[in-house]
Amino acid sequence: MESAMSTTGGHRGGAWNRAIVSLTLLAGCLLWALTDASIAQPLASWNAGPAKQAIVKFVSDVTMEGATTFVAPSDRIAVFDNDGTLWSEQPMYVQFAFVLDRIRAMAPQHPEWKDREPFKSILAGDVKAALAGGETAVAEMMAATHAGMTVDEFESQVNDWLATARHPRFNRPYTDLVYQPMVELLAYLRANGFKTFIVSGGGTEFMRPWTEKVYGIPPEQVIGSQGALALETRAGVPVLVKLPRIDLVDDGAGKPMGIQKQIGRRPLAAFGNSDGDLEMLQWTMAGPGARFALIVRHTDGEREWAYDRTSRIGTLDKAWDEASAKGWTMVDMRRDWKKVYAFQ
Amino acid sequence: MESAMSTTGGHRGGAWNRAIVSLTLLAGCLLWALTDASIAQPLASWNAGPAKQAIVKFVSDVTMEGATTFVAPSDRIAVFDNDGTLWSEQPMYVQFAFVLDRIRAMAPQHPEWKDREPFKSILAGDVKAALAGGETAVAEMMAATHAGMTVDEFESQVNDWLATARHPRFNRPYTDLVYQPMVELLAYLRANGFKTFIVSGGGTEFMRPWTEKVYGIPPEQVIGSQGALALETRAGVPVLVKLPRIDLVDDGAGKPMGIQKQIGRRPLAAFGNSDGDLEMLQWTMAGPGARFALIVRHTDGEREWAYDRTSRIGTLDKAWDEASAKGWTMVDMRRDWKKVYAFQ
Numbered sequence: 001m002e003s004a005m006s007t008t009g010g011h012r013g014g015a016w017n018r019a020i021v022s023l024t025l026l027a028g029c030l031l032w033a034l035t036d037a038s039i040a041q042p043l044a045s046w047n048a049g050p051a052k053q054a055i056v057k058f059v060s061d062v063t064m065e066g067a068t069t070f071v072a073p074s075d076r077i078a079v080f081d082n083d084g085t086l087w088s089e090q091p092m093y094v095q096f097a098f099v100l101d102r103i104r105a106m107a108p109q110h111p112e113w114k115d116r117e118p119f120k121s122i123l124a125g126d127v128k129a130a131l132a133g134g135e136t137a138v139a140e141m142m143a144a145t146h147a148g149m150t151v152d153e154f155e156s157q158v159n160d161w162l163a164t165a166r167h168p169r170f171n172r173p174y175t176d177l178v179y180q181p182m183v184e185l186l187a188y189l190r191a192n193g194f195k196t197f198i199v200s201g202g203g204t205e206f207m208r209p210w211t212e213k214v215y216g217i218p219p220e221q222v223i224g225s226q227g228a229l230a231l232e233t234r235a236g237v238p239v240l241v242k243l244p245r246i247d248l249v250d251d252g253a254g255k256p257m258g259i260q261k262q263i264g265r266r267p268l269a270a271f272g273n274s275d276g277d278l279e280m281l282q283w284t285m286a287g288p289g290a291r292f293a294l295i296v297r298h299t300d301g302e303r304e305w306a307y308d309r310t311s312r313i314g315t316l317d318k319a320w321d322e323a324s325a326k327g328w329t330m331v332d333m334r335r336d337w338k339k340v341y342a343f344q
Numbered sequence: 345m346e347s348a349m350s351t352t353g354g355h356r357g358g359a360w361n362r363a364i365v366s367l368t369l370l371a372g373c374l375l376w377a378l379t380d381a382s383i384a385q386p387l388a389s390w391n392a393g394p395a396k397q398a399i400v401k402f403v404s405d406v407t408m409e410g411a412t413t414f415v416a417p418s419d420r421i422a423v424f425d426n427d428g429t430l431w432s433e434q435p436m437y438v439q440f441a442f443v444l445d446r447i448r449a450m451a452p453q454h455p456e457w458k459d460r461e462p463f464k465s466i467l468a469g470d471v472k473a474a475l476a477g478g479e480t481a482v483a484e485m486m487a488a489t490h491a492g493m494t495v496d497e498f499e500s501q502v503n504d505w506l507a508t509a510r511h512p513r514f515n516r517p518y519t520d521l522v523y524q525p526m527v528e529l530l531a532y533l534r535a536n537g538f539k540t541f542i543v544s545g546g547g548t549e550f551m552r553p554w555t556e557k558v559y560g561i562p563p564e565q566v567i568g569s570q571g572a573l574a575l576e577t578r579a580g581v582p583v584l585v586k587l588p589r590i591d592l593v594d595d596g597a598g599k600p601m602g603i604q605k606q607i608g609r610r611p612l613a614a615f616g617n618s619d620g621d622l623e624m625l626q627w628t629m630a631g632p633g634a635r636f637a638l639i640v641r642h643t644d645g646e647r648e649w650a651y652d653r654t655s656r657i658g659t660l661d662k663a664w665d666e667a668s669a670k671g672w673t674m675v676d677m678r679r680d681w682k683k684v685y686a687f688q
Contacts, residue, residue: 074562151604195564208608218418219608220539221564226605231597231623237630238623240604247591247605253575260495260584261570261591262606264552264563279575279582286581 042188045181051336054329058292059192062268069290073193077267079259079280082200082207084273084314085296086215087178090305094174095206098161100127102145143244146227150239151205158209175214180342186215197221199258201251201276223258225250255280278319293328295319300334303344386532389525395680398673402636403536406612413634417537421611423603423624426544426551428617428658429640430559431522434649438518439550442505444471446489487588490571494583495549502553519558524686530559541565543603545595545620567602569594599624622663637672639663644678647688
């Protein structure tokens, strides 16, 4: 009897069970692909408004199969400036804070710096005087702190510095000053099949040690300014030594060049905050089909900083005018972001 | 009654059904992840032997969780030379065949070439005489065919050429001359969490138009020799123009440099066939932990070509000695490969 019941039930339930199996399988696979919490609530730190709406619309346009605006996943390339777009760049570029600290740390091995500018002024605590030397002074500081060592040694120096250095205003590690809404945006784009890249004027090798942990962007998707390298043999093993010569300044017109050299296809979407990003945004938008350009405006003097056309760092002037004229998406930090940093 | 039966059956069957659902779900997810046919039968064109065995052992070592040799997926970087390692490089580099054809195609627009070397000899069908001009002649030929156009125009030229050009020995498209066992190796590594890159002395922009389709390697994972670029405005839109100046010769010592510049971490595995790959193999093997270096030896004059120490193209001399001394894996095409090309 029980056997008969089971058989009957089994038969009747058969189609039903198969349907459940299929549905559960489907749901399970979807869940399996979507375990990242940031995807469950995409863009959680973004206020409703035109910026968030434009982002969601663009992503929907290029991912909807069958739509005329659909773009194959392999062509979904998104490029992000770093300083001022993904993390704060005030009161000075983080990499410049690293340079100053490295000069102080290296000073005992360089007694000659006591009498030589720009080092003399930096060691005396007068950065302004050091910078009076202009580009030559900056080049000397960069060469002293970014050349001569192997790429592995430099990576350790960056990691060691980030582990102890604190931002002067927030007294927190510099990597705490990444913009939470932009981290969510990166995750949202990746969840929709995009490959995310950094394209920054900052040094490639200054960024690569930490971008994977902080932004989910692996070293090979970081494009920045690059110094020349030499292959040498030290203690019987091959090493790559950083030379005091710049191969690429990845800023302004250098950004489309860096993109072409390392990515080899035109991005679908570009994100920046200053005039140094203008050529990258123009290059991105000059391609065919659905495109997206976004500029982060620093409008929040309380939670972050407020600056634009006349700022020495992160000047936003020409790119602002072009964004207005072309209808590119503008993010107003104060209006569009629920929080700026995760710790707020 | 039926309702009662269903309830009973449903209850009893509940645990059983849940088990089936779970198992089916698991199997379904696995199948979903493993739909690539090449994974079902990995390395199908490889004969059993020391080379195949070494590959499988290395992959097993670095992917076995808990093993001391385990490597996180994000660090599973594999780099492949292209010419002679992934496809044939005889009787001349494919890119050089492209150069000759382009010069012939462009000749009507360059009447002055009739009286100017190396073009004069090429148009007369005497490549040897053209090459008598040495590096200067080659540089002139490269500049004439690889500079002056936009990157988009160059991409079209490469695609158009590949669509019609035929290899002189096999009378087939050049992309038919990729090594089937190496294509399987690329897929096998990717199925095991590796990210596969090309690191070739050939031109980056000559390879990128077709590597995704042929090898499954997207443009951003292709590193090659690179010319300088200029950002210009033509007809009101920004374009990137190829300049007749080399920024990186991605051969010999240039390979570790290219790897550092574009990938930013040391590969775990490297695959080459000639002395131009030696520094890349050394750089890869100088890292800590489980590592893998492989050299493809051209030993099959019947199905492909047989050449090594004294060949003008793809010279394998110093790298052979070092591979022997260090115990790197050597592939003997004739012995180790069931077929060389997919069409054989």
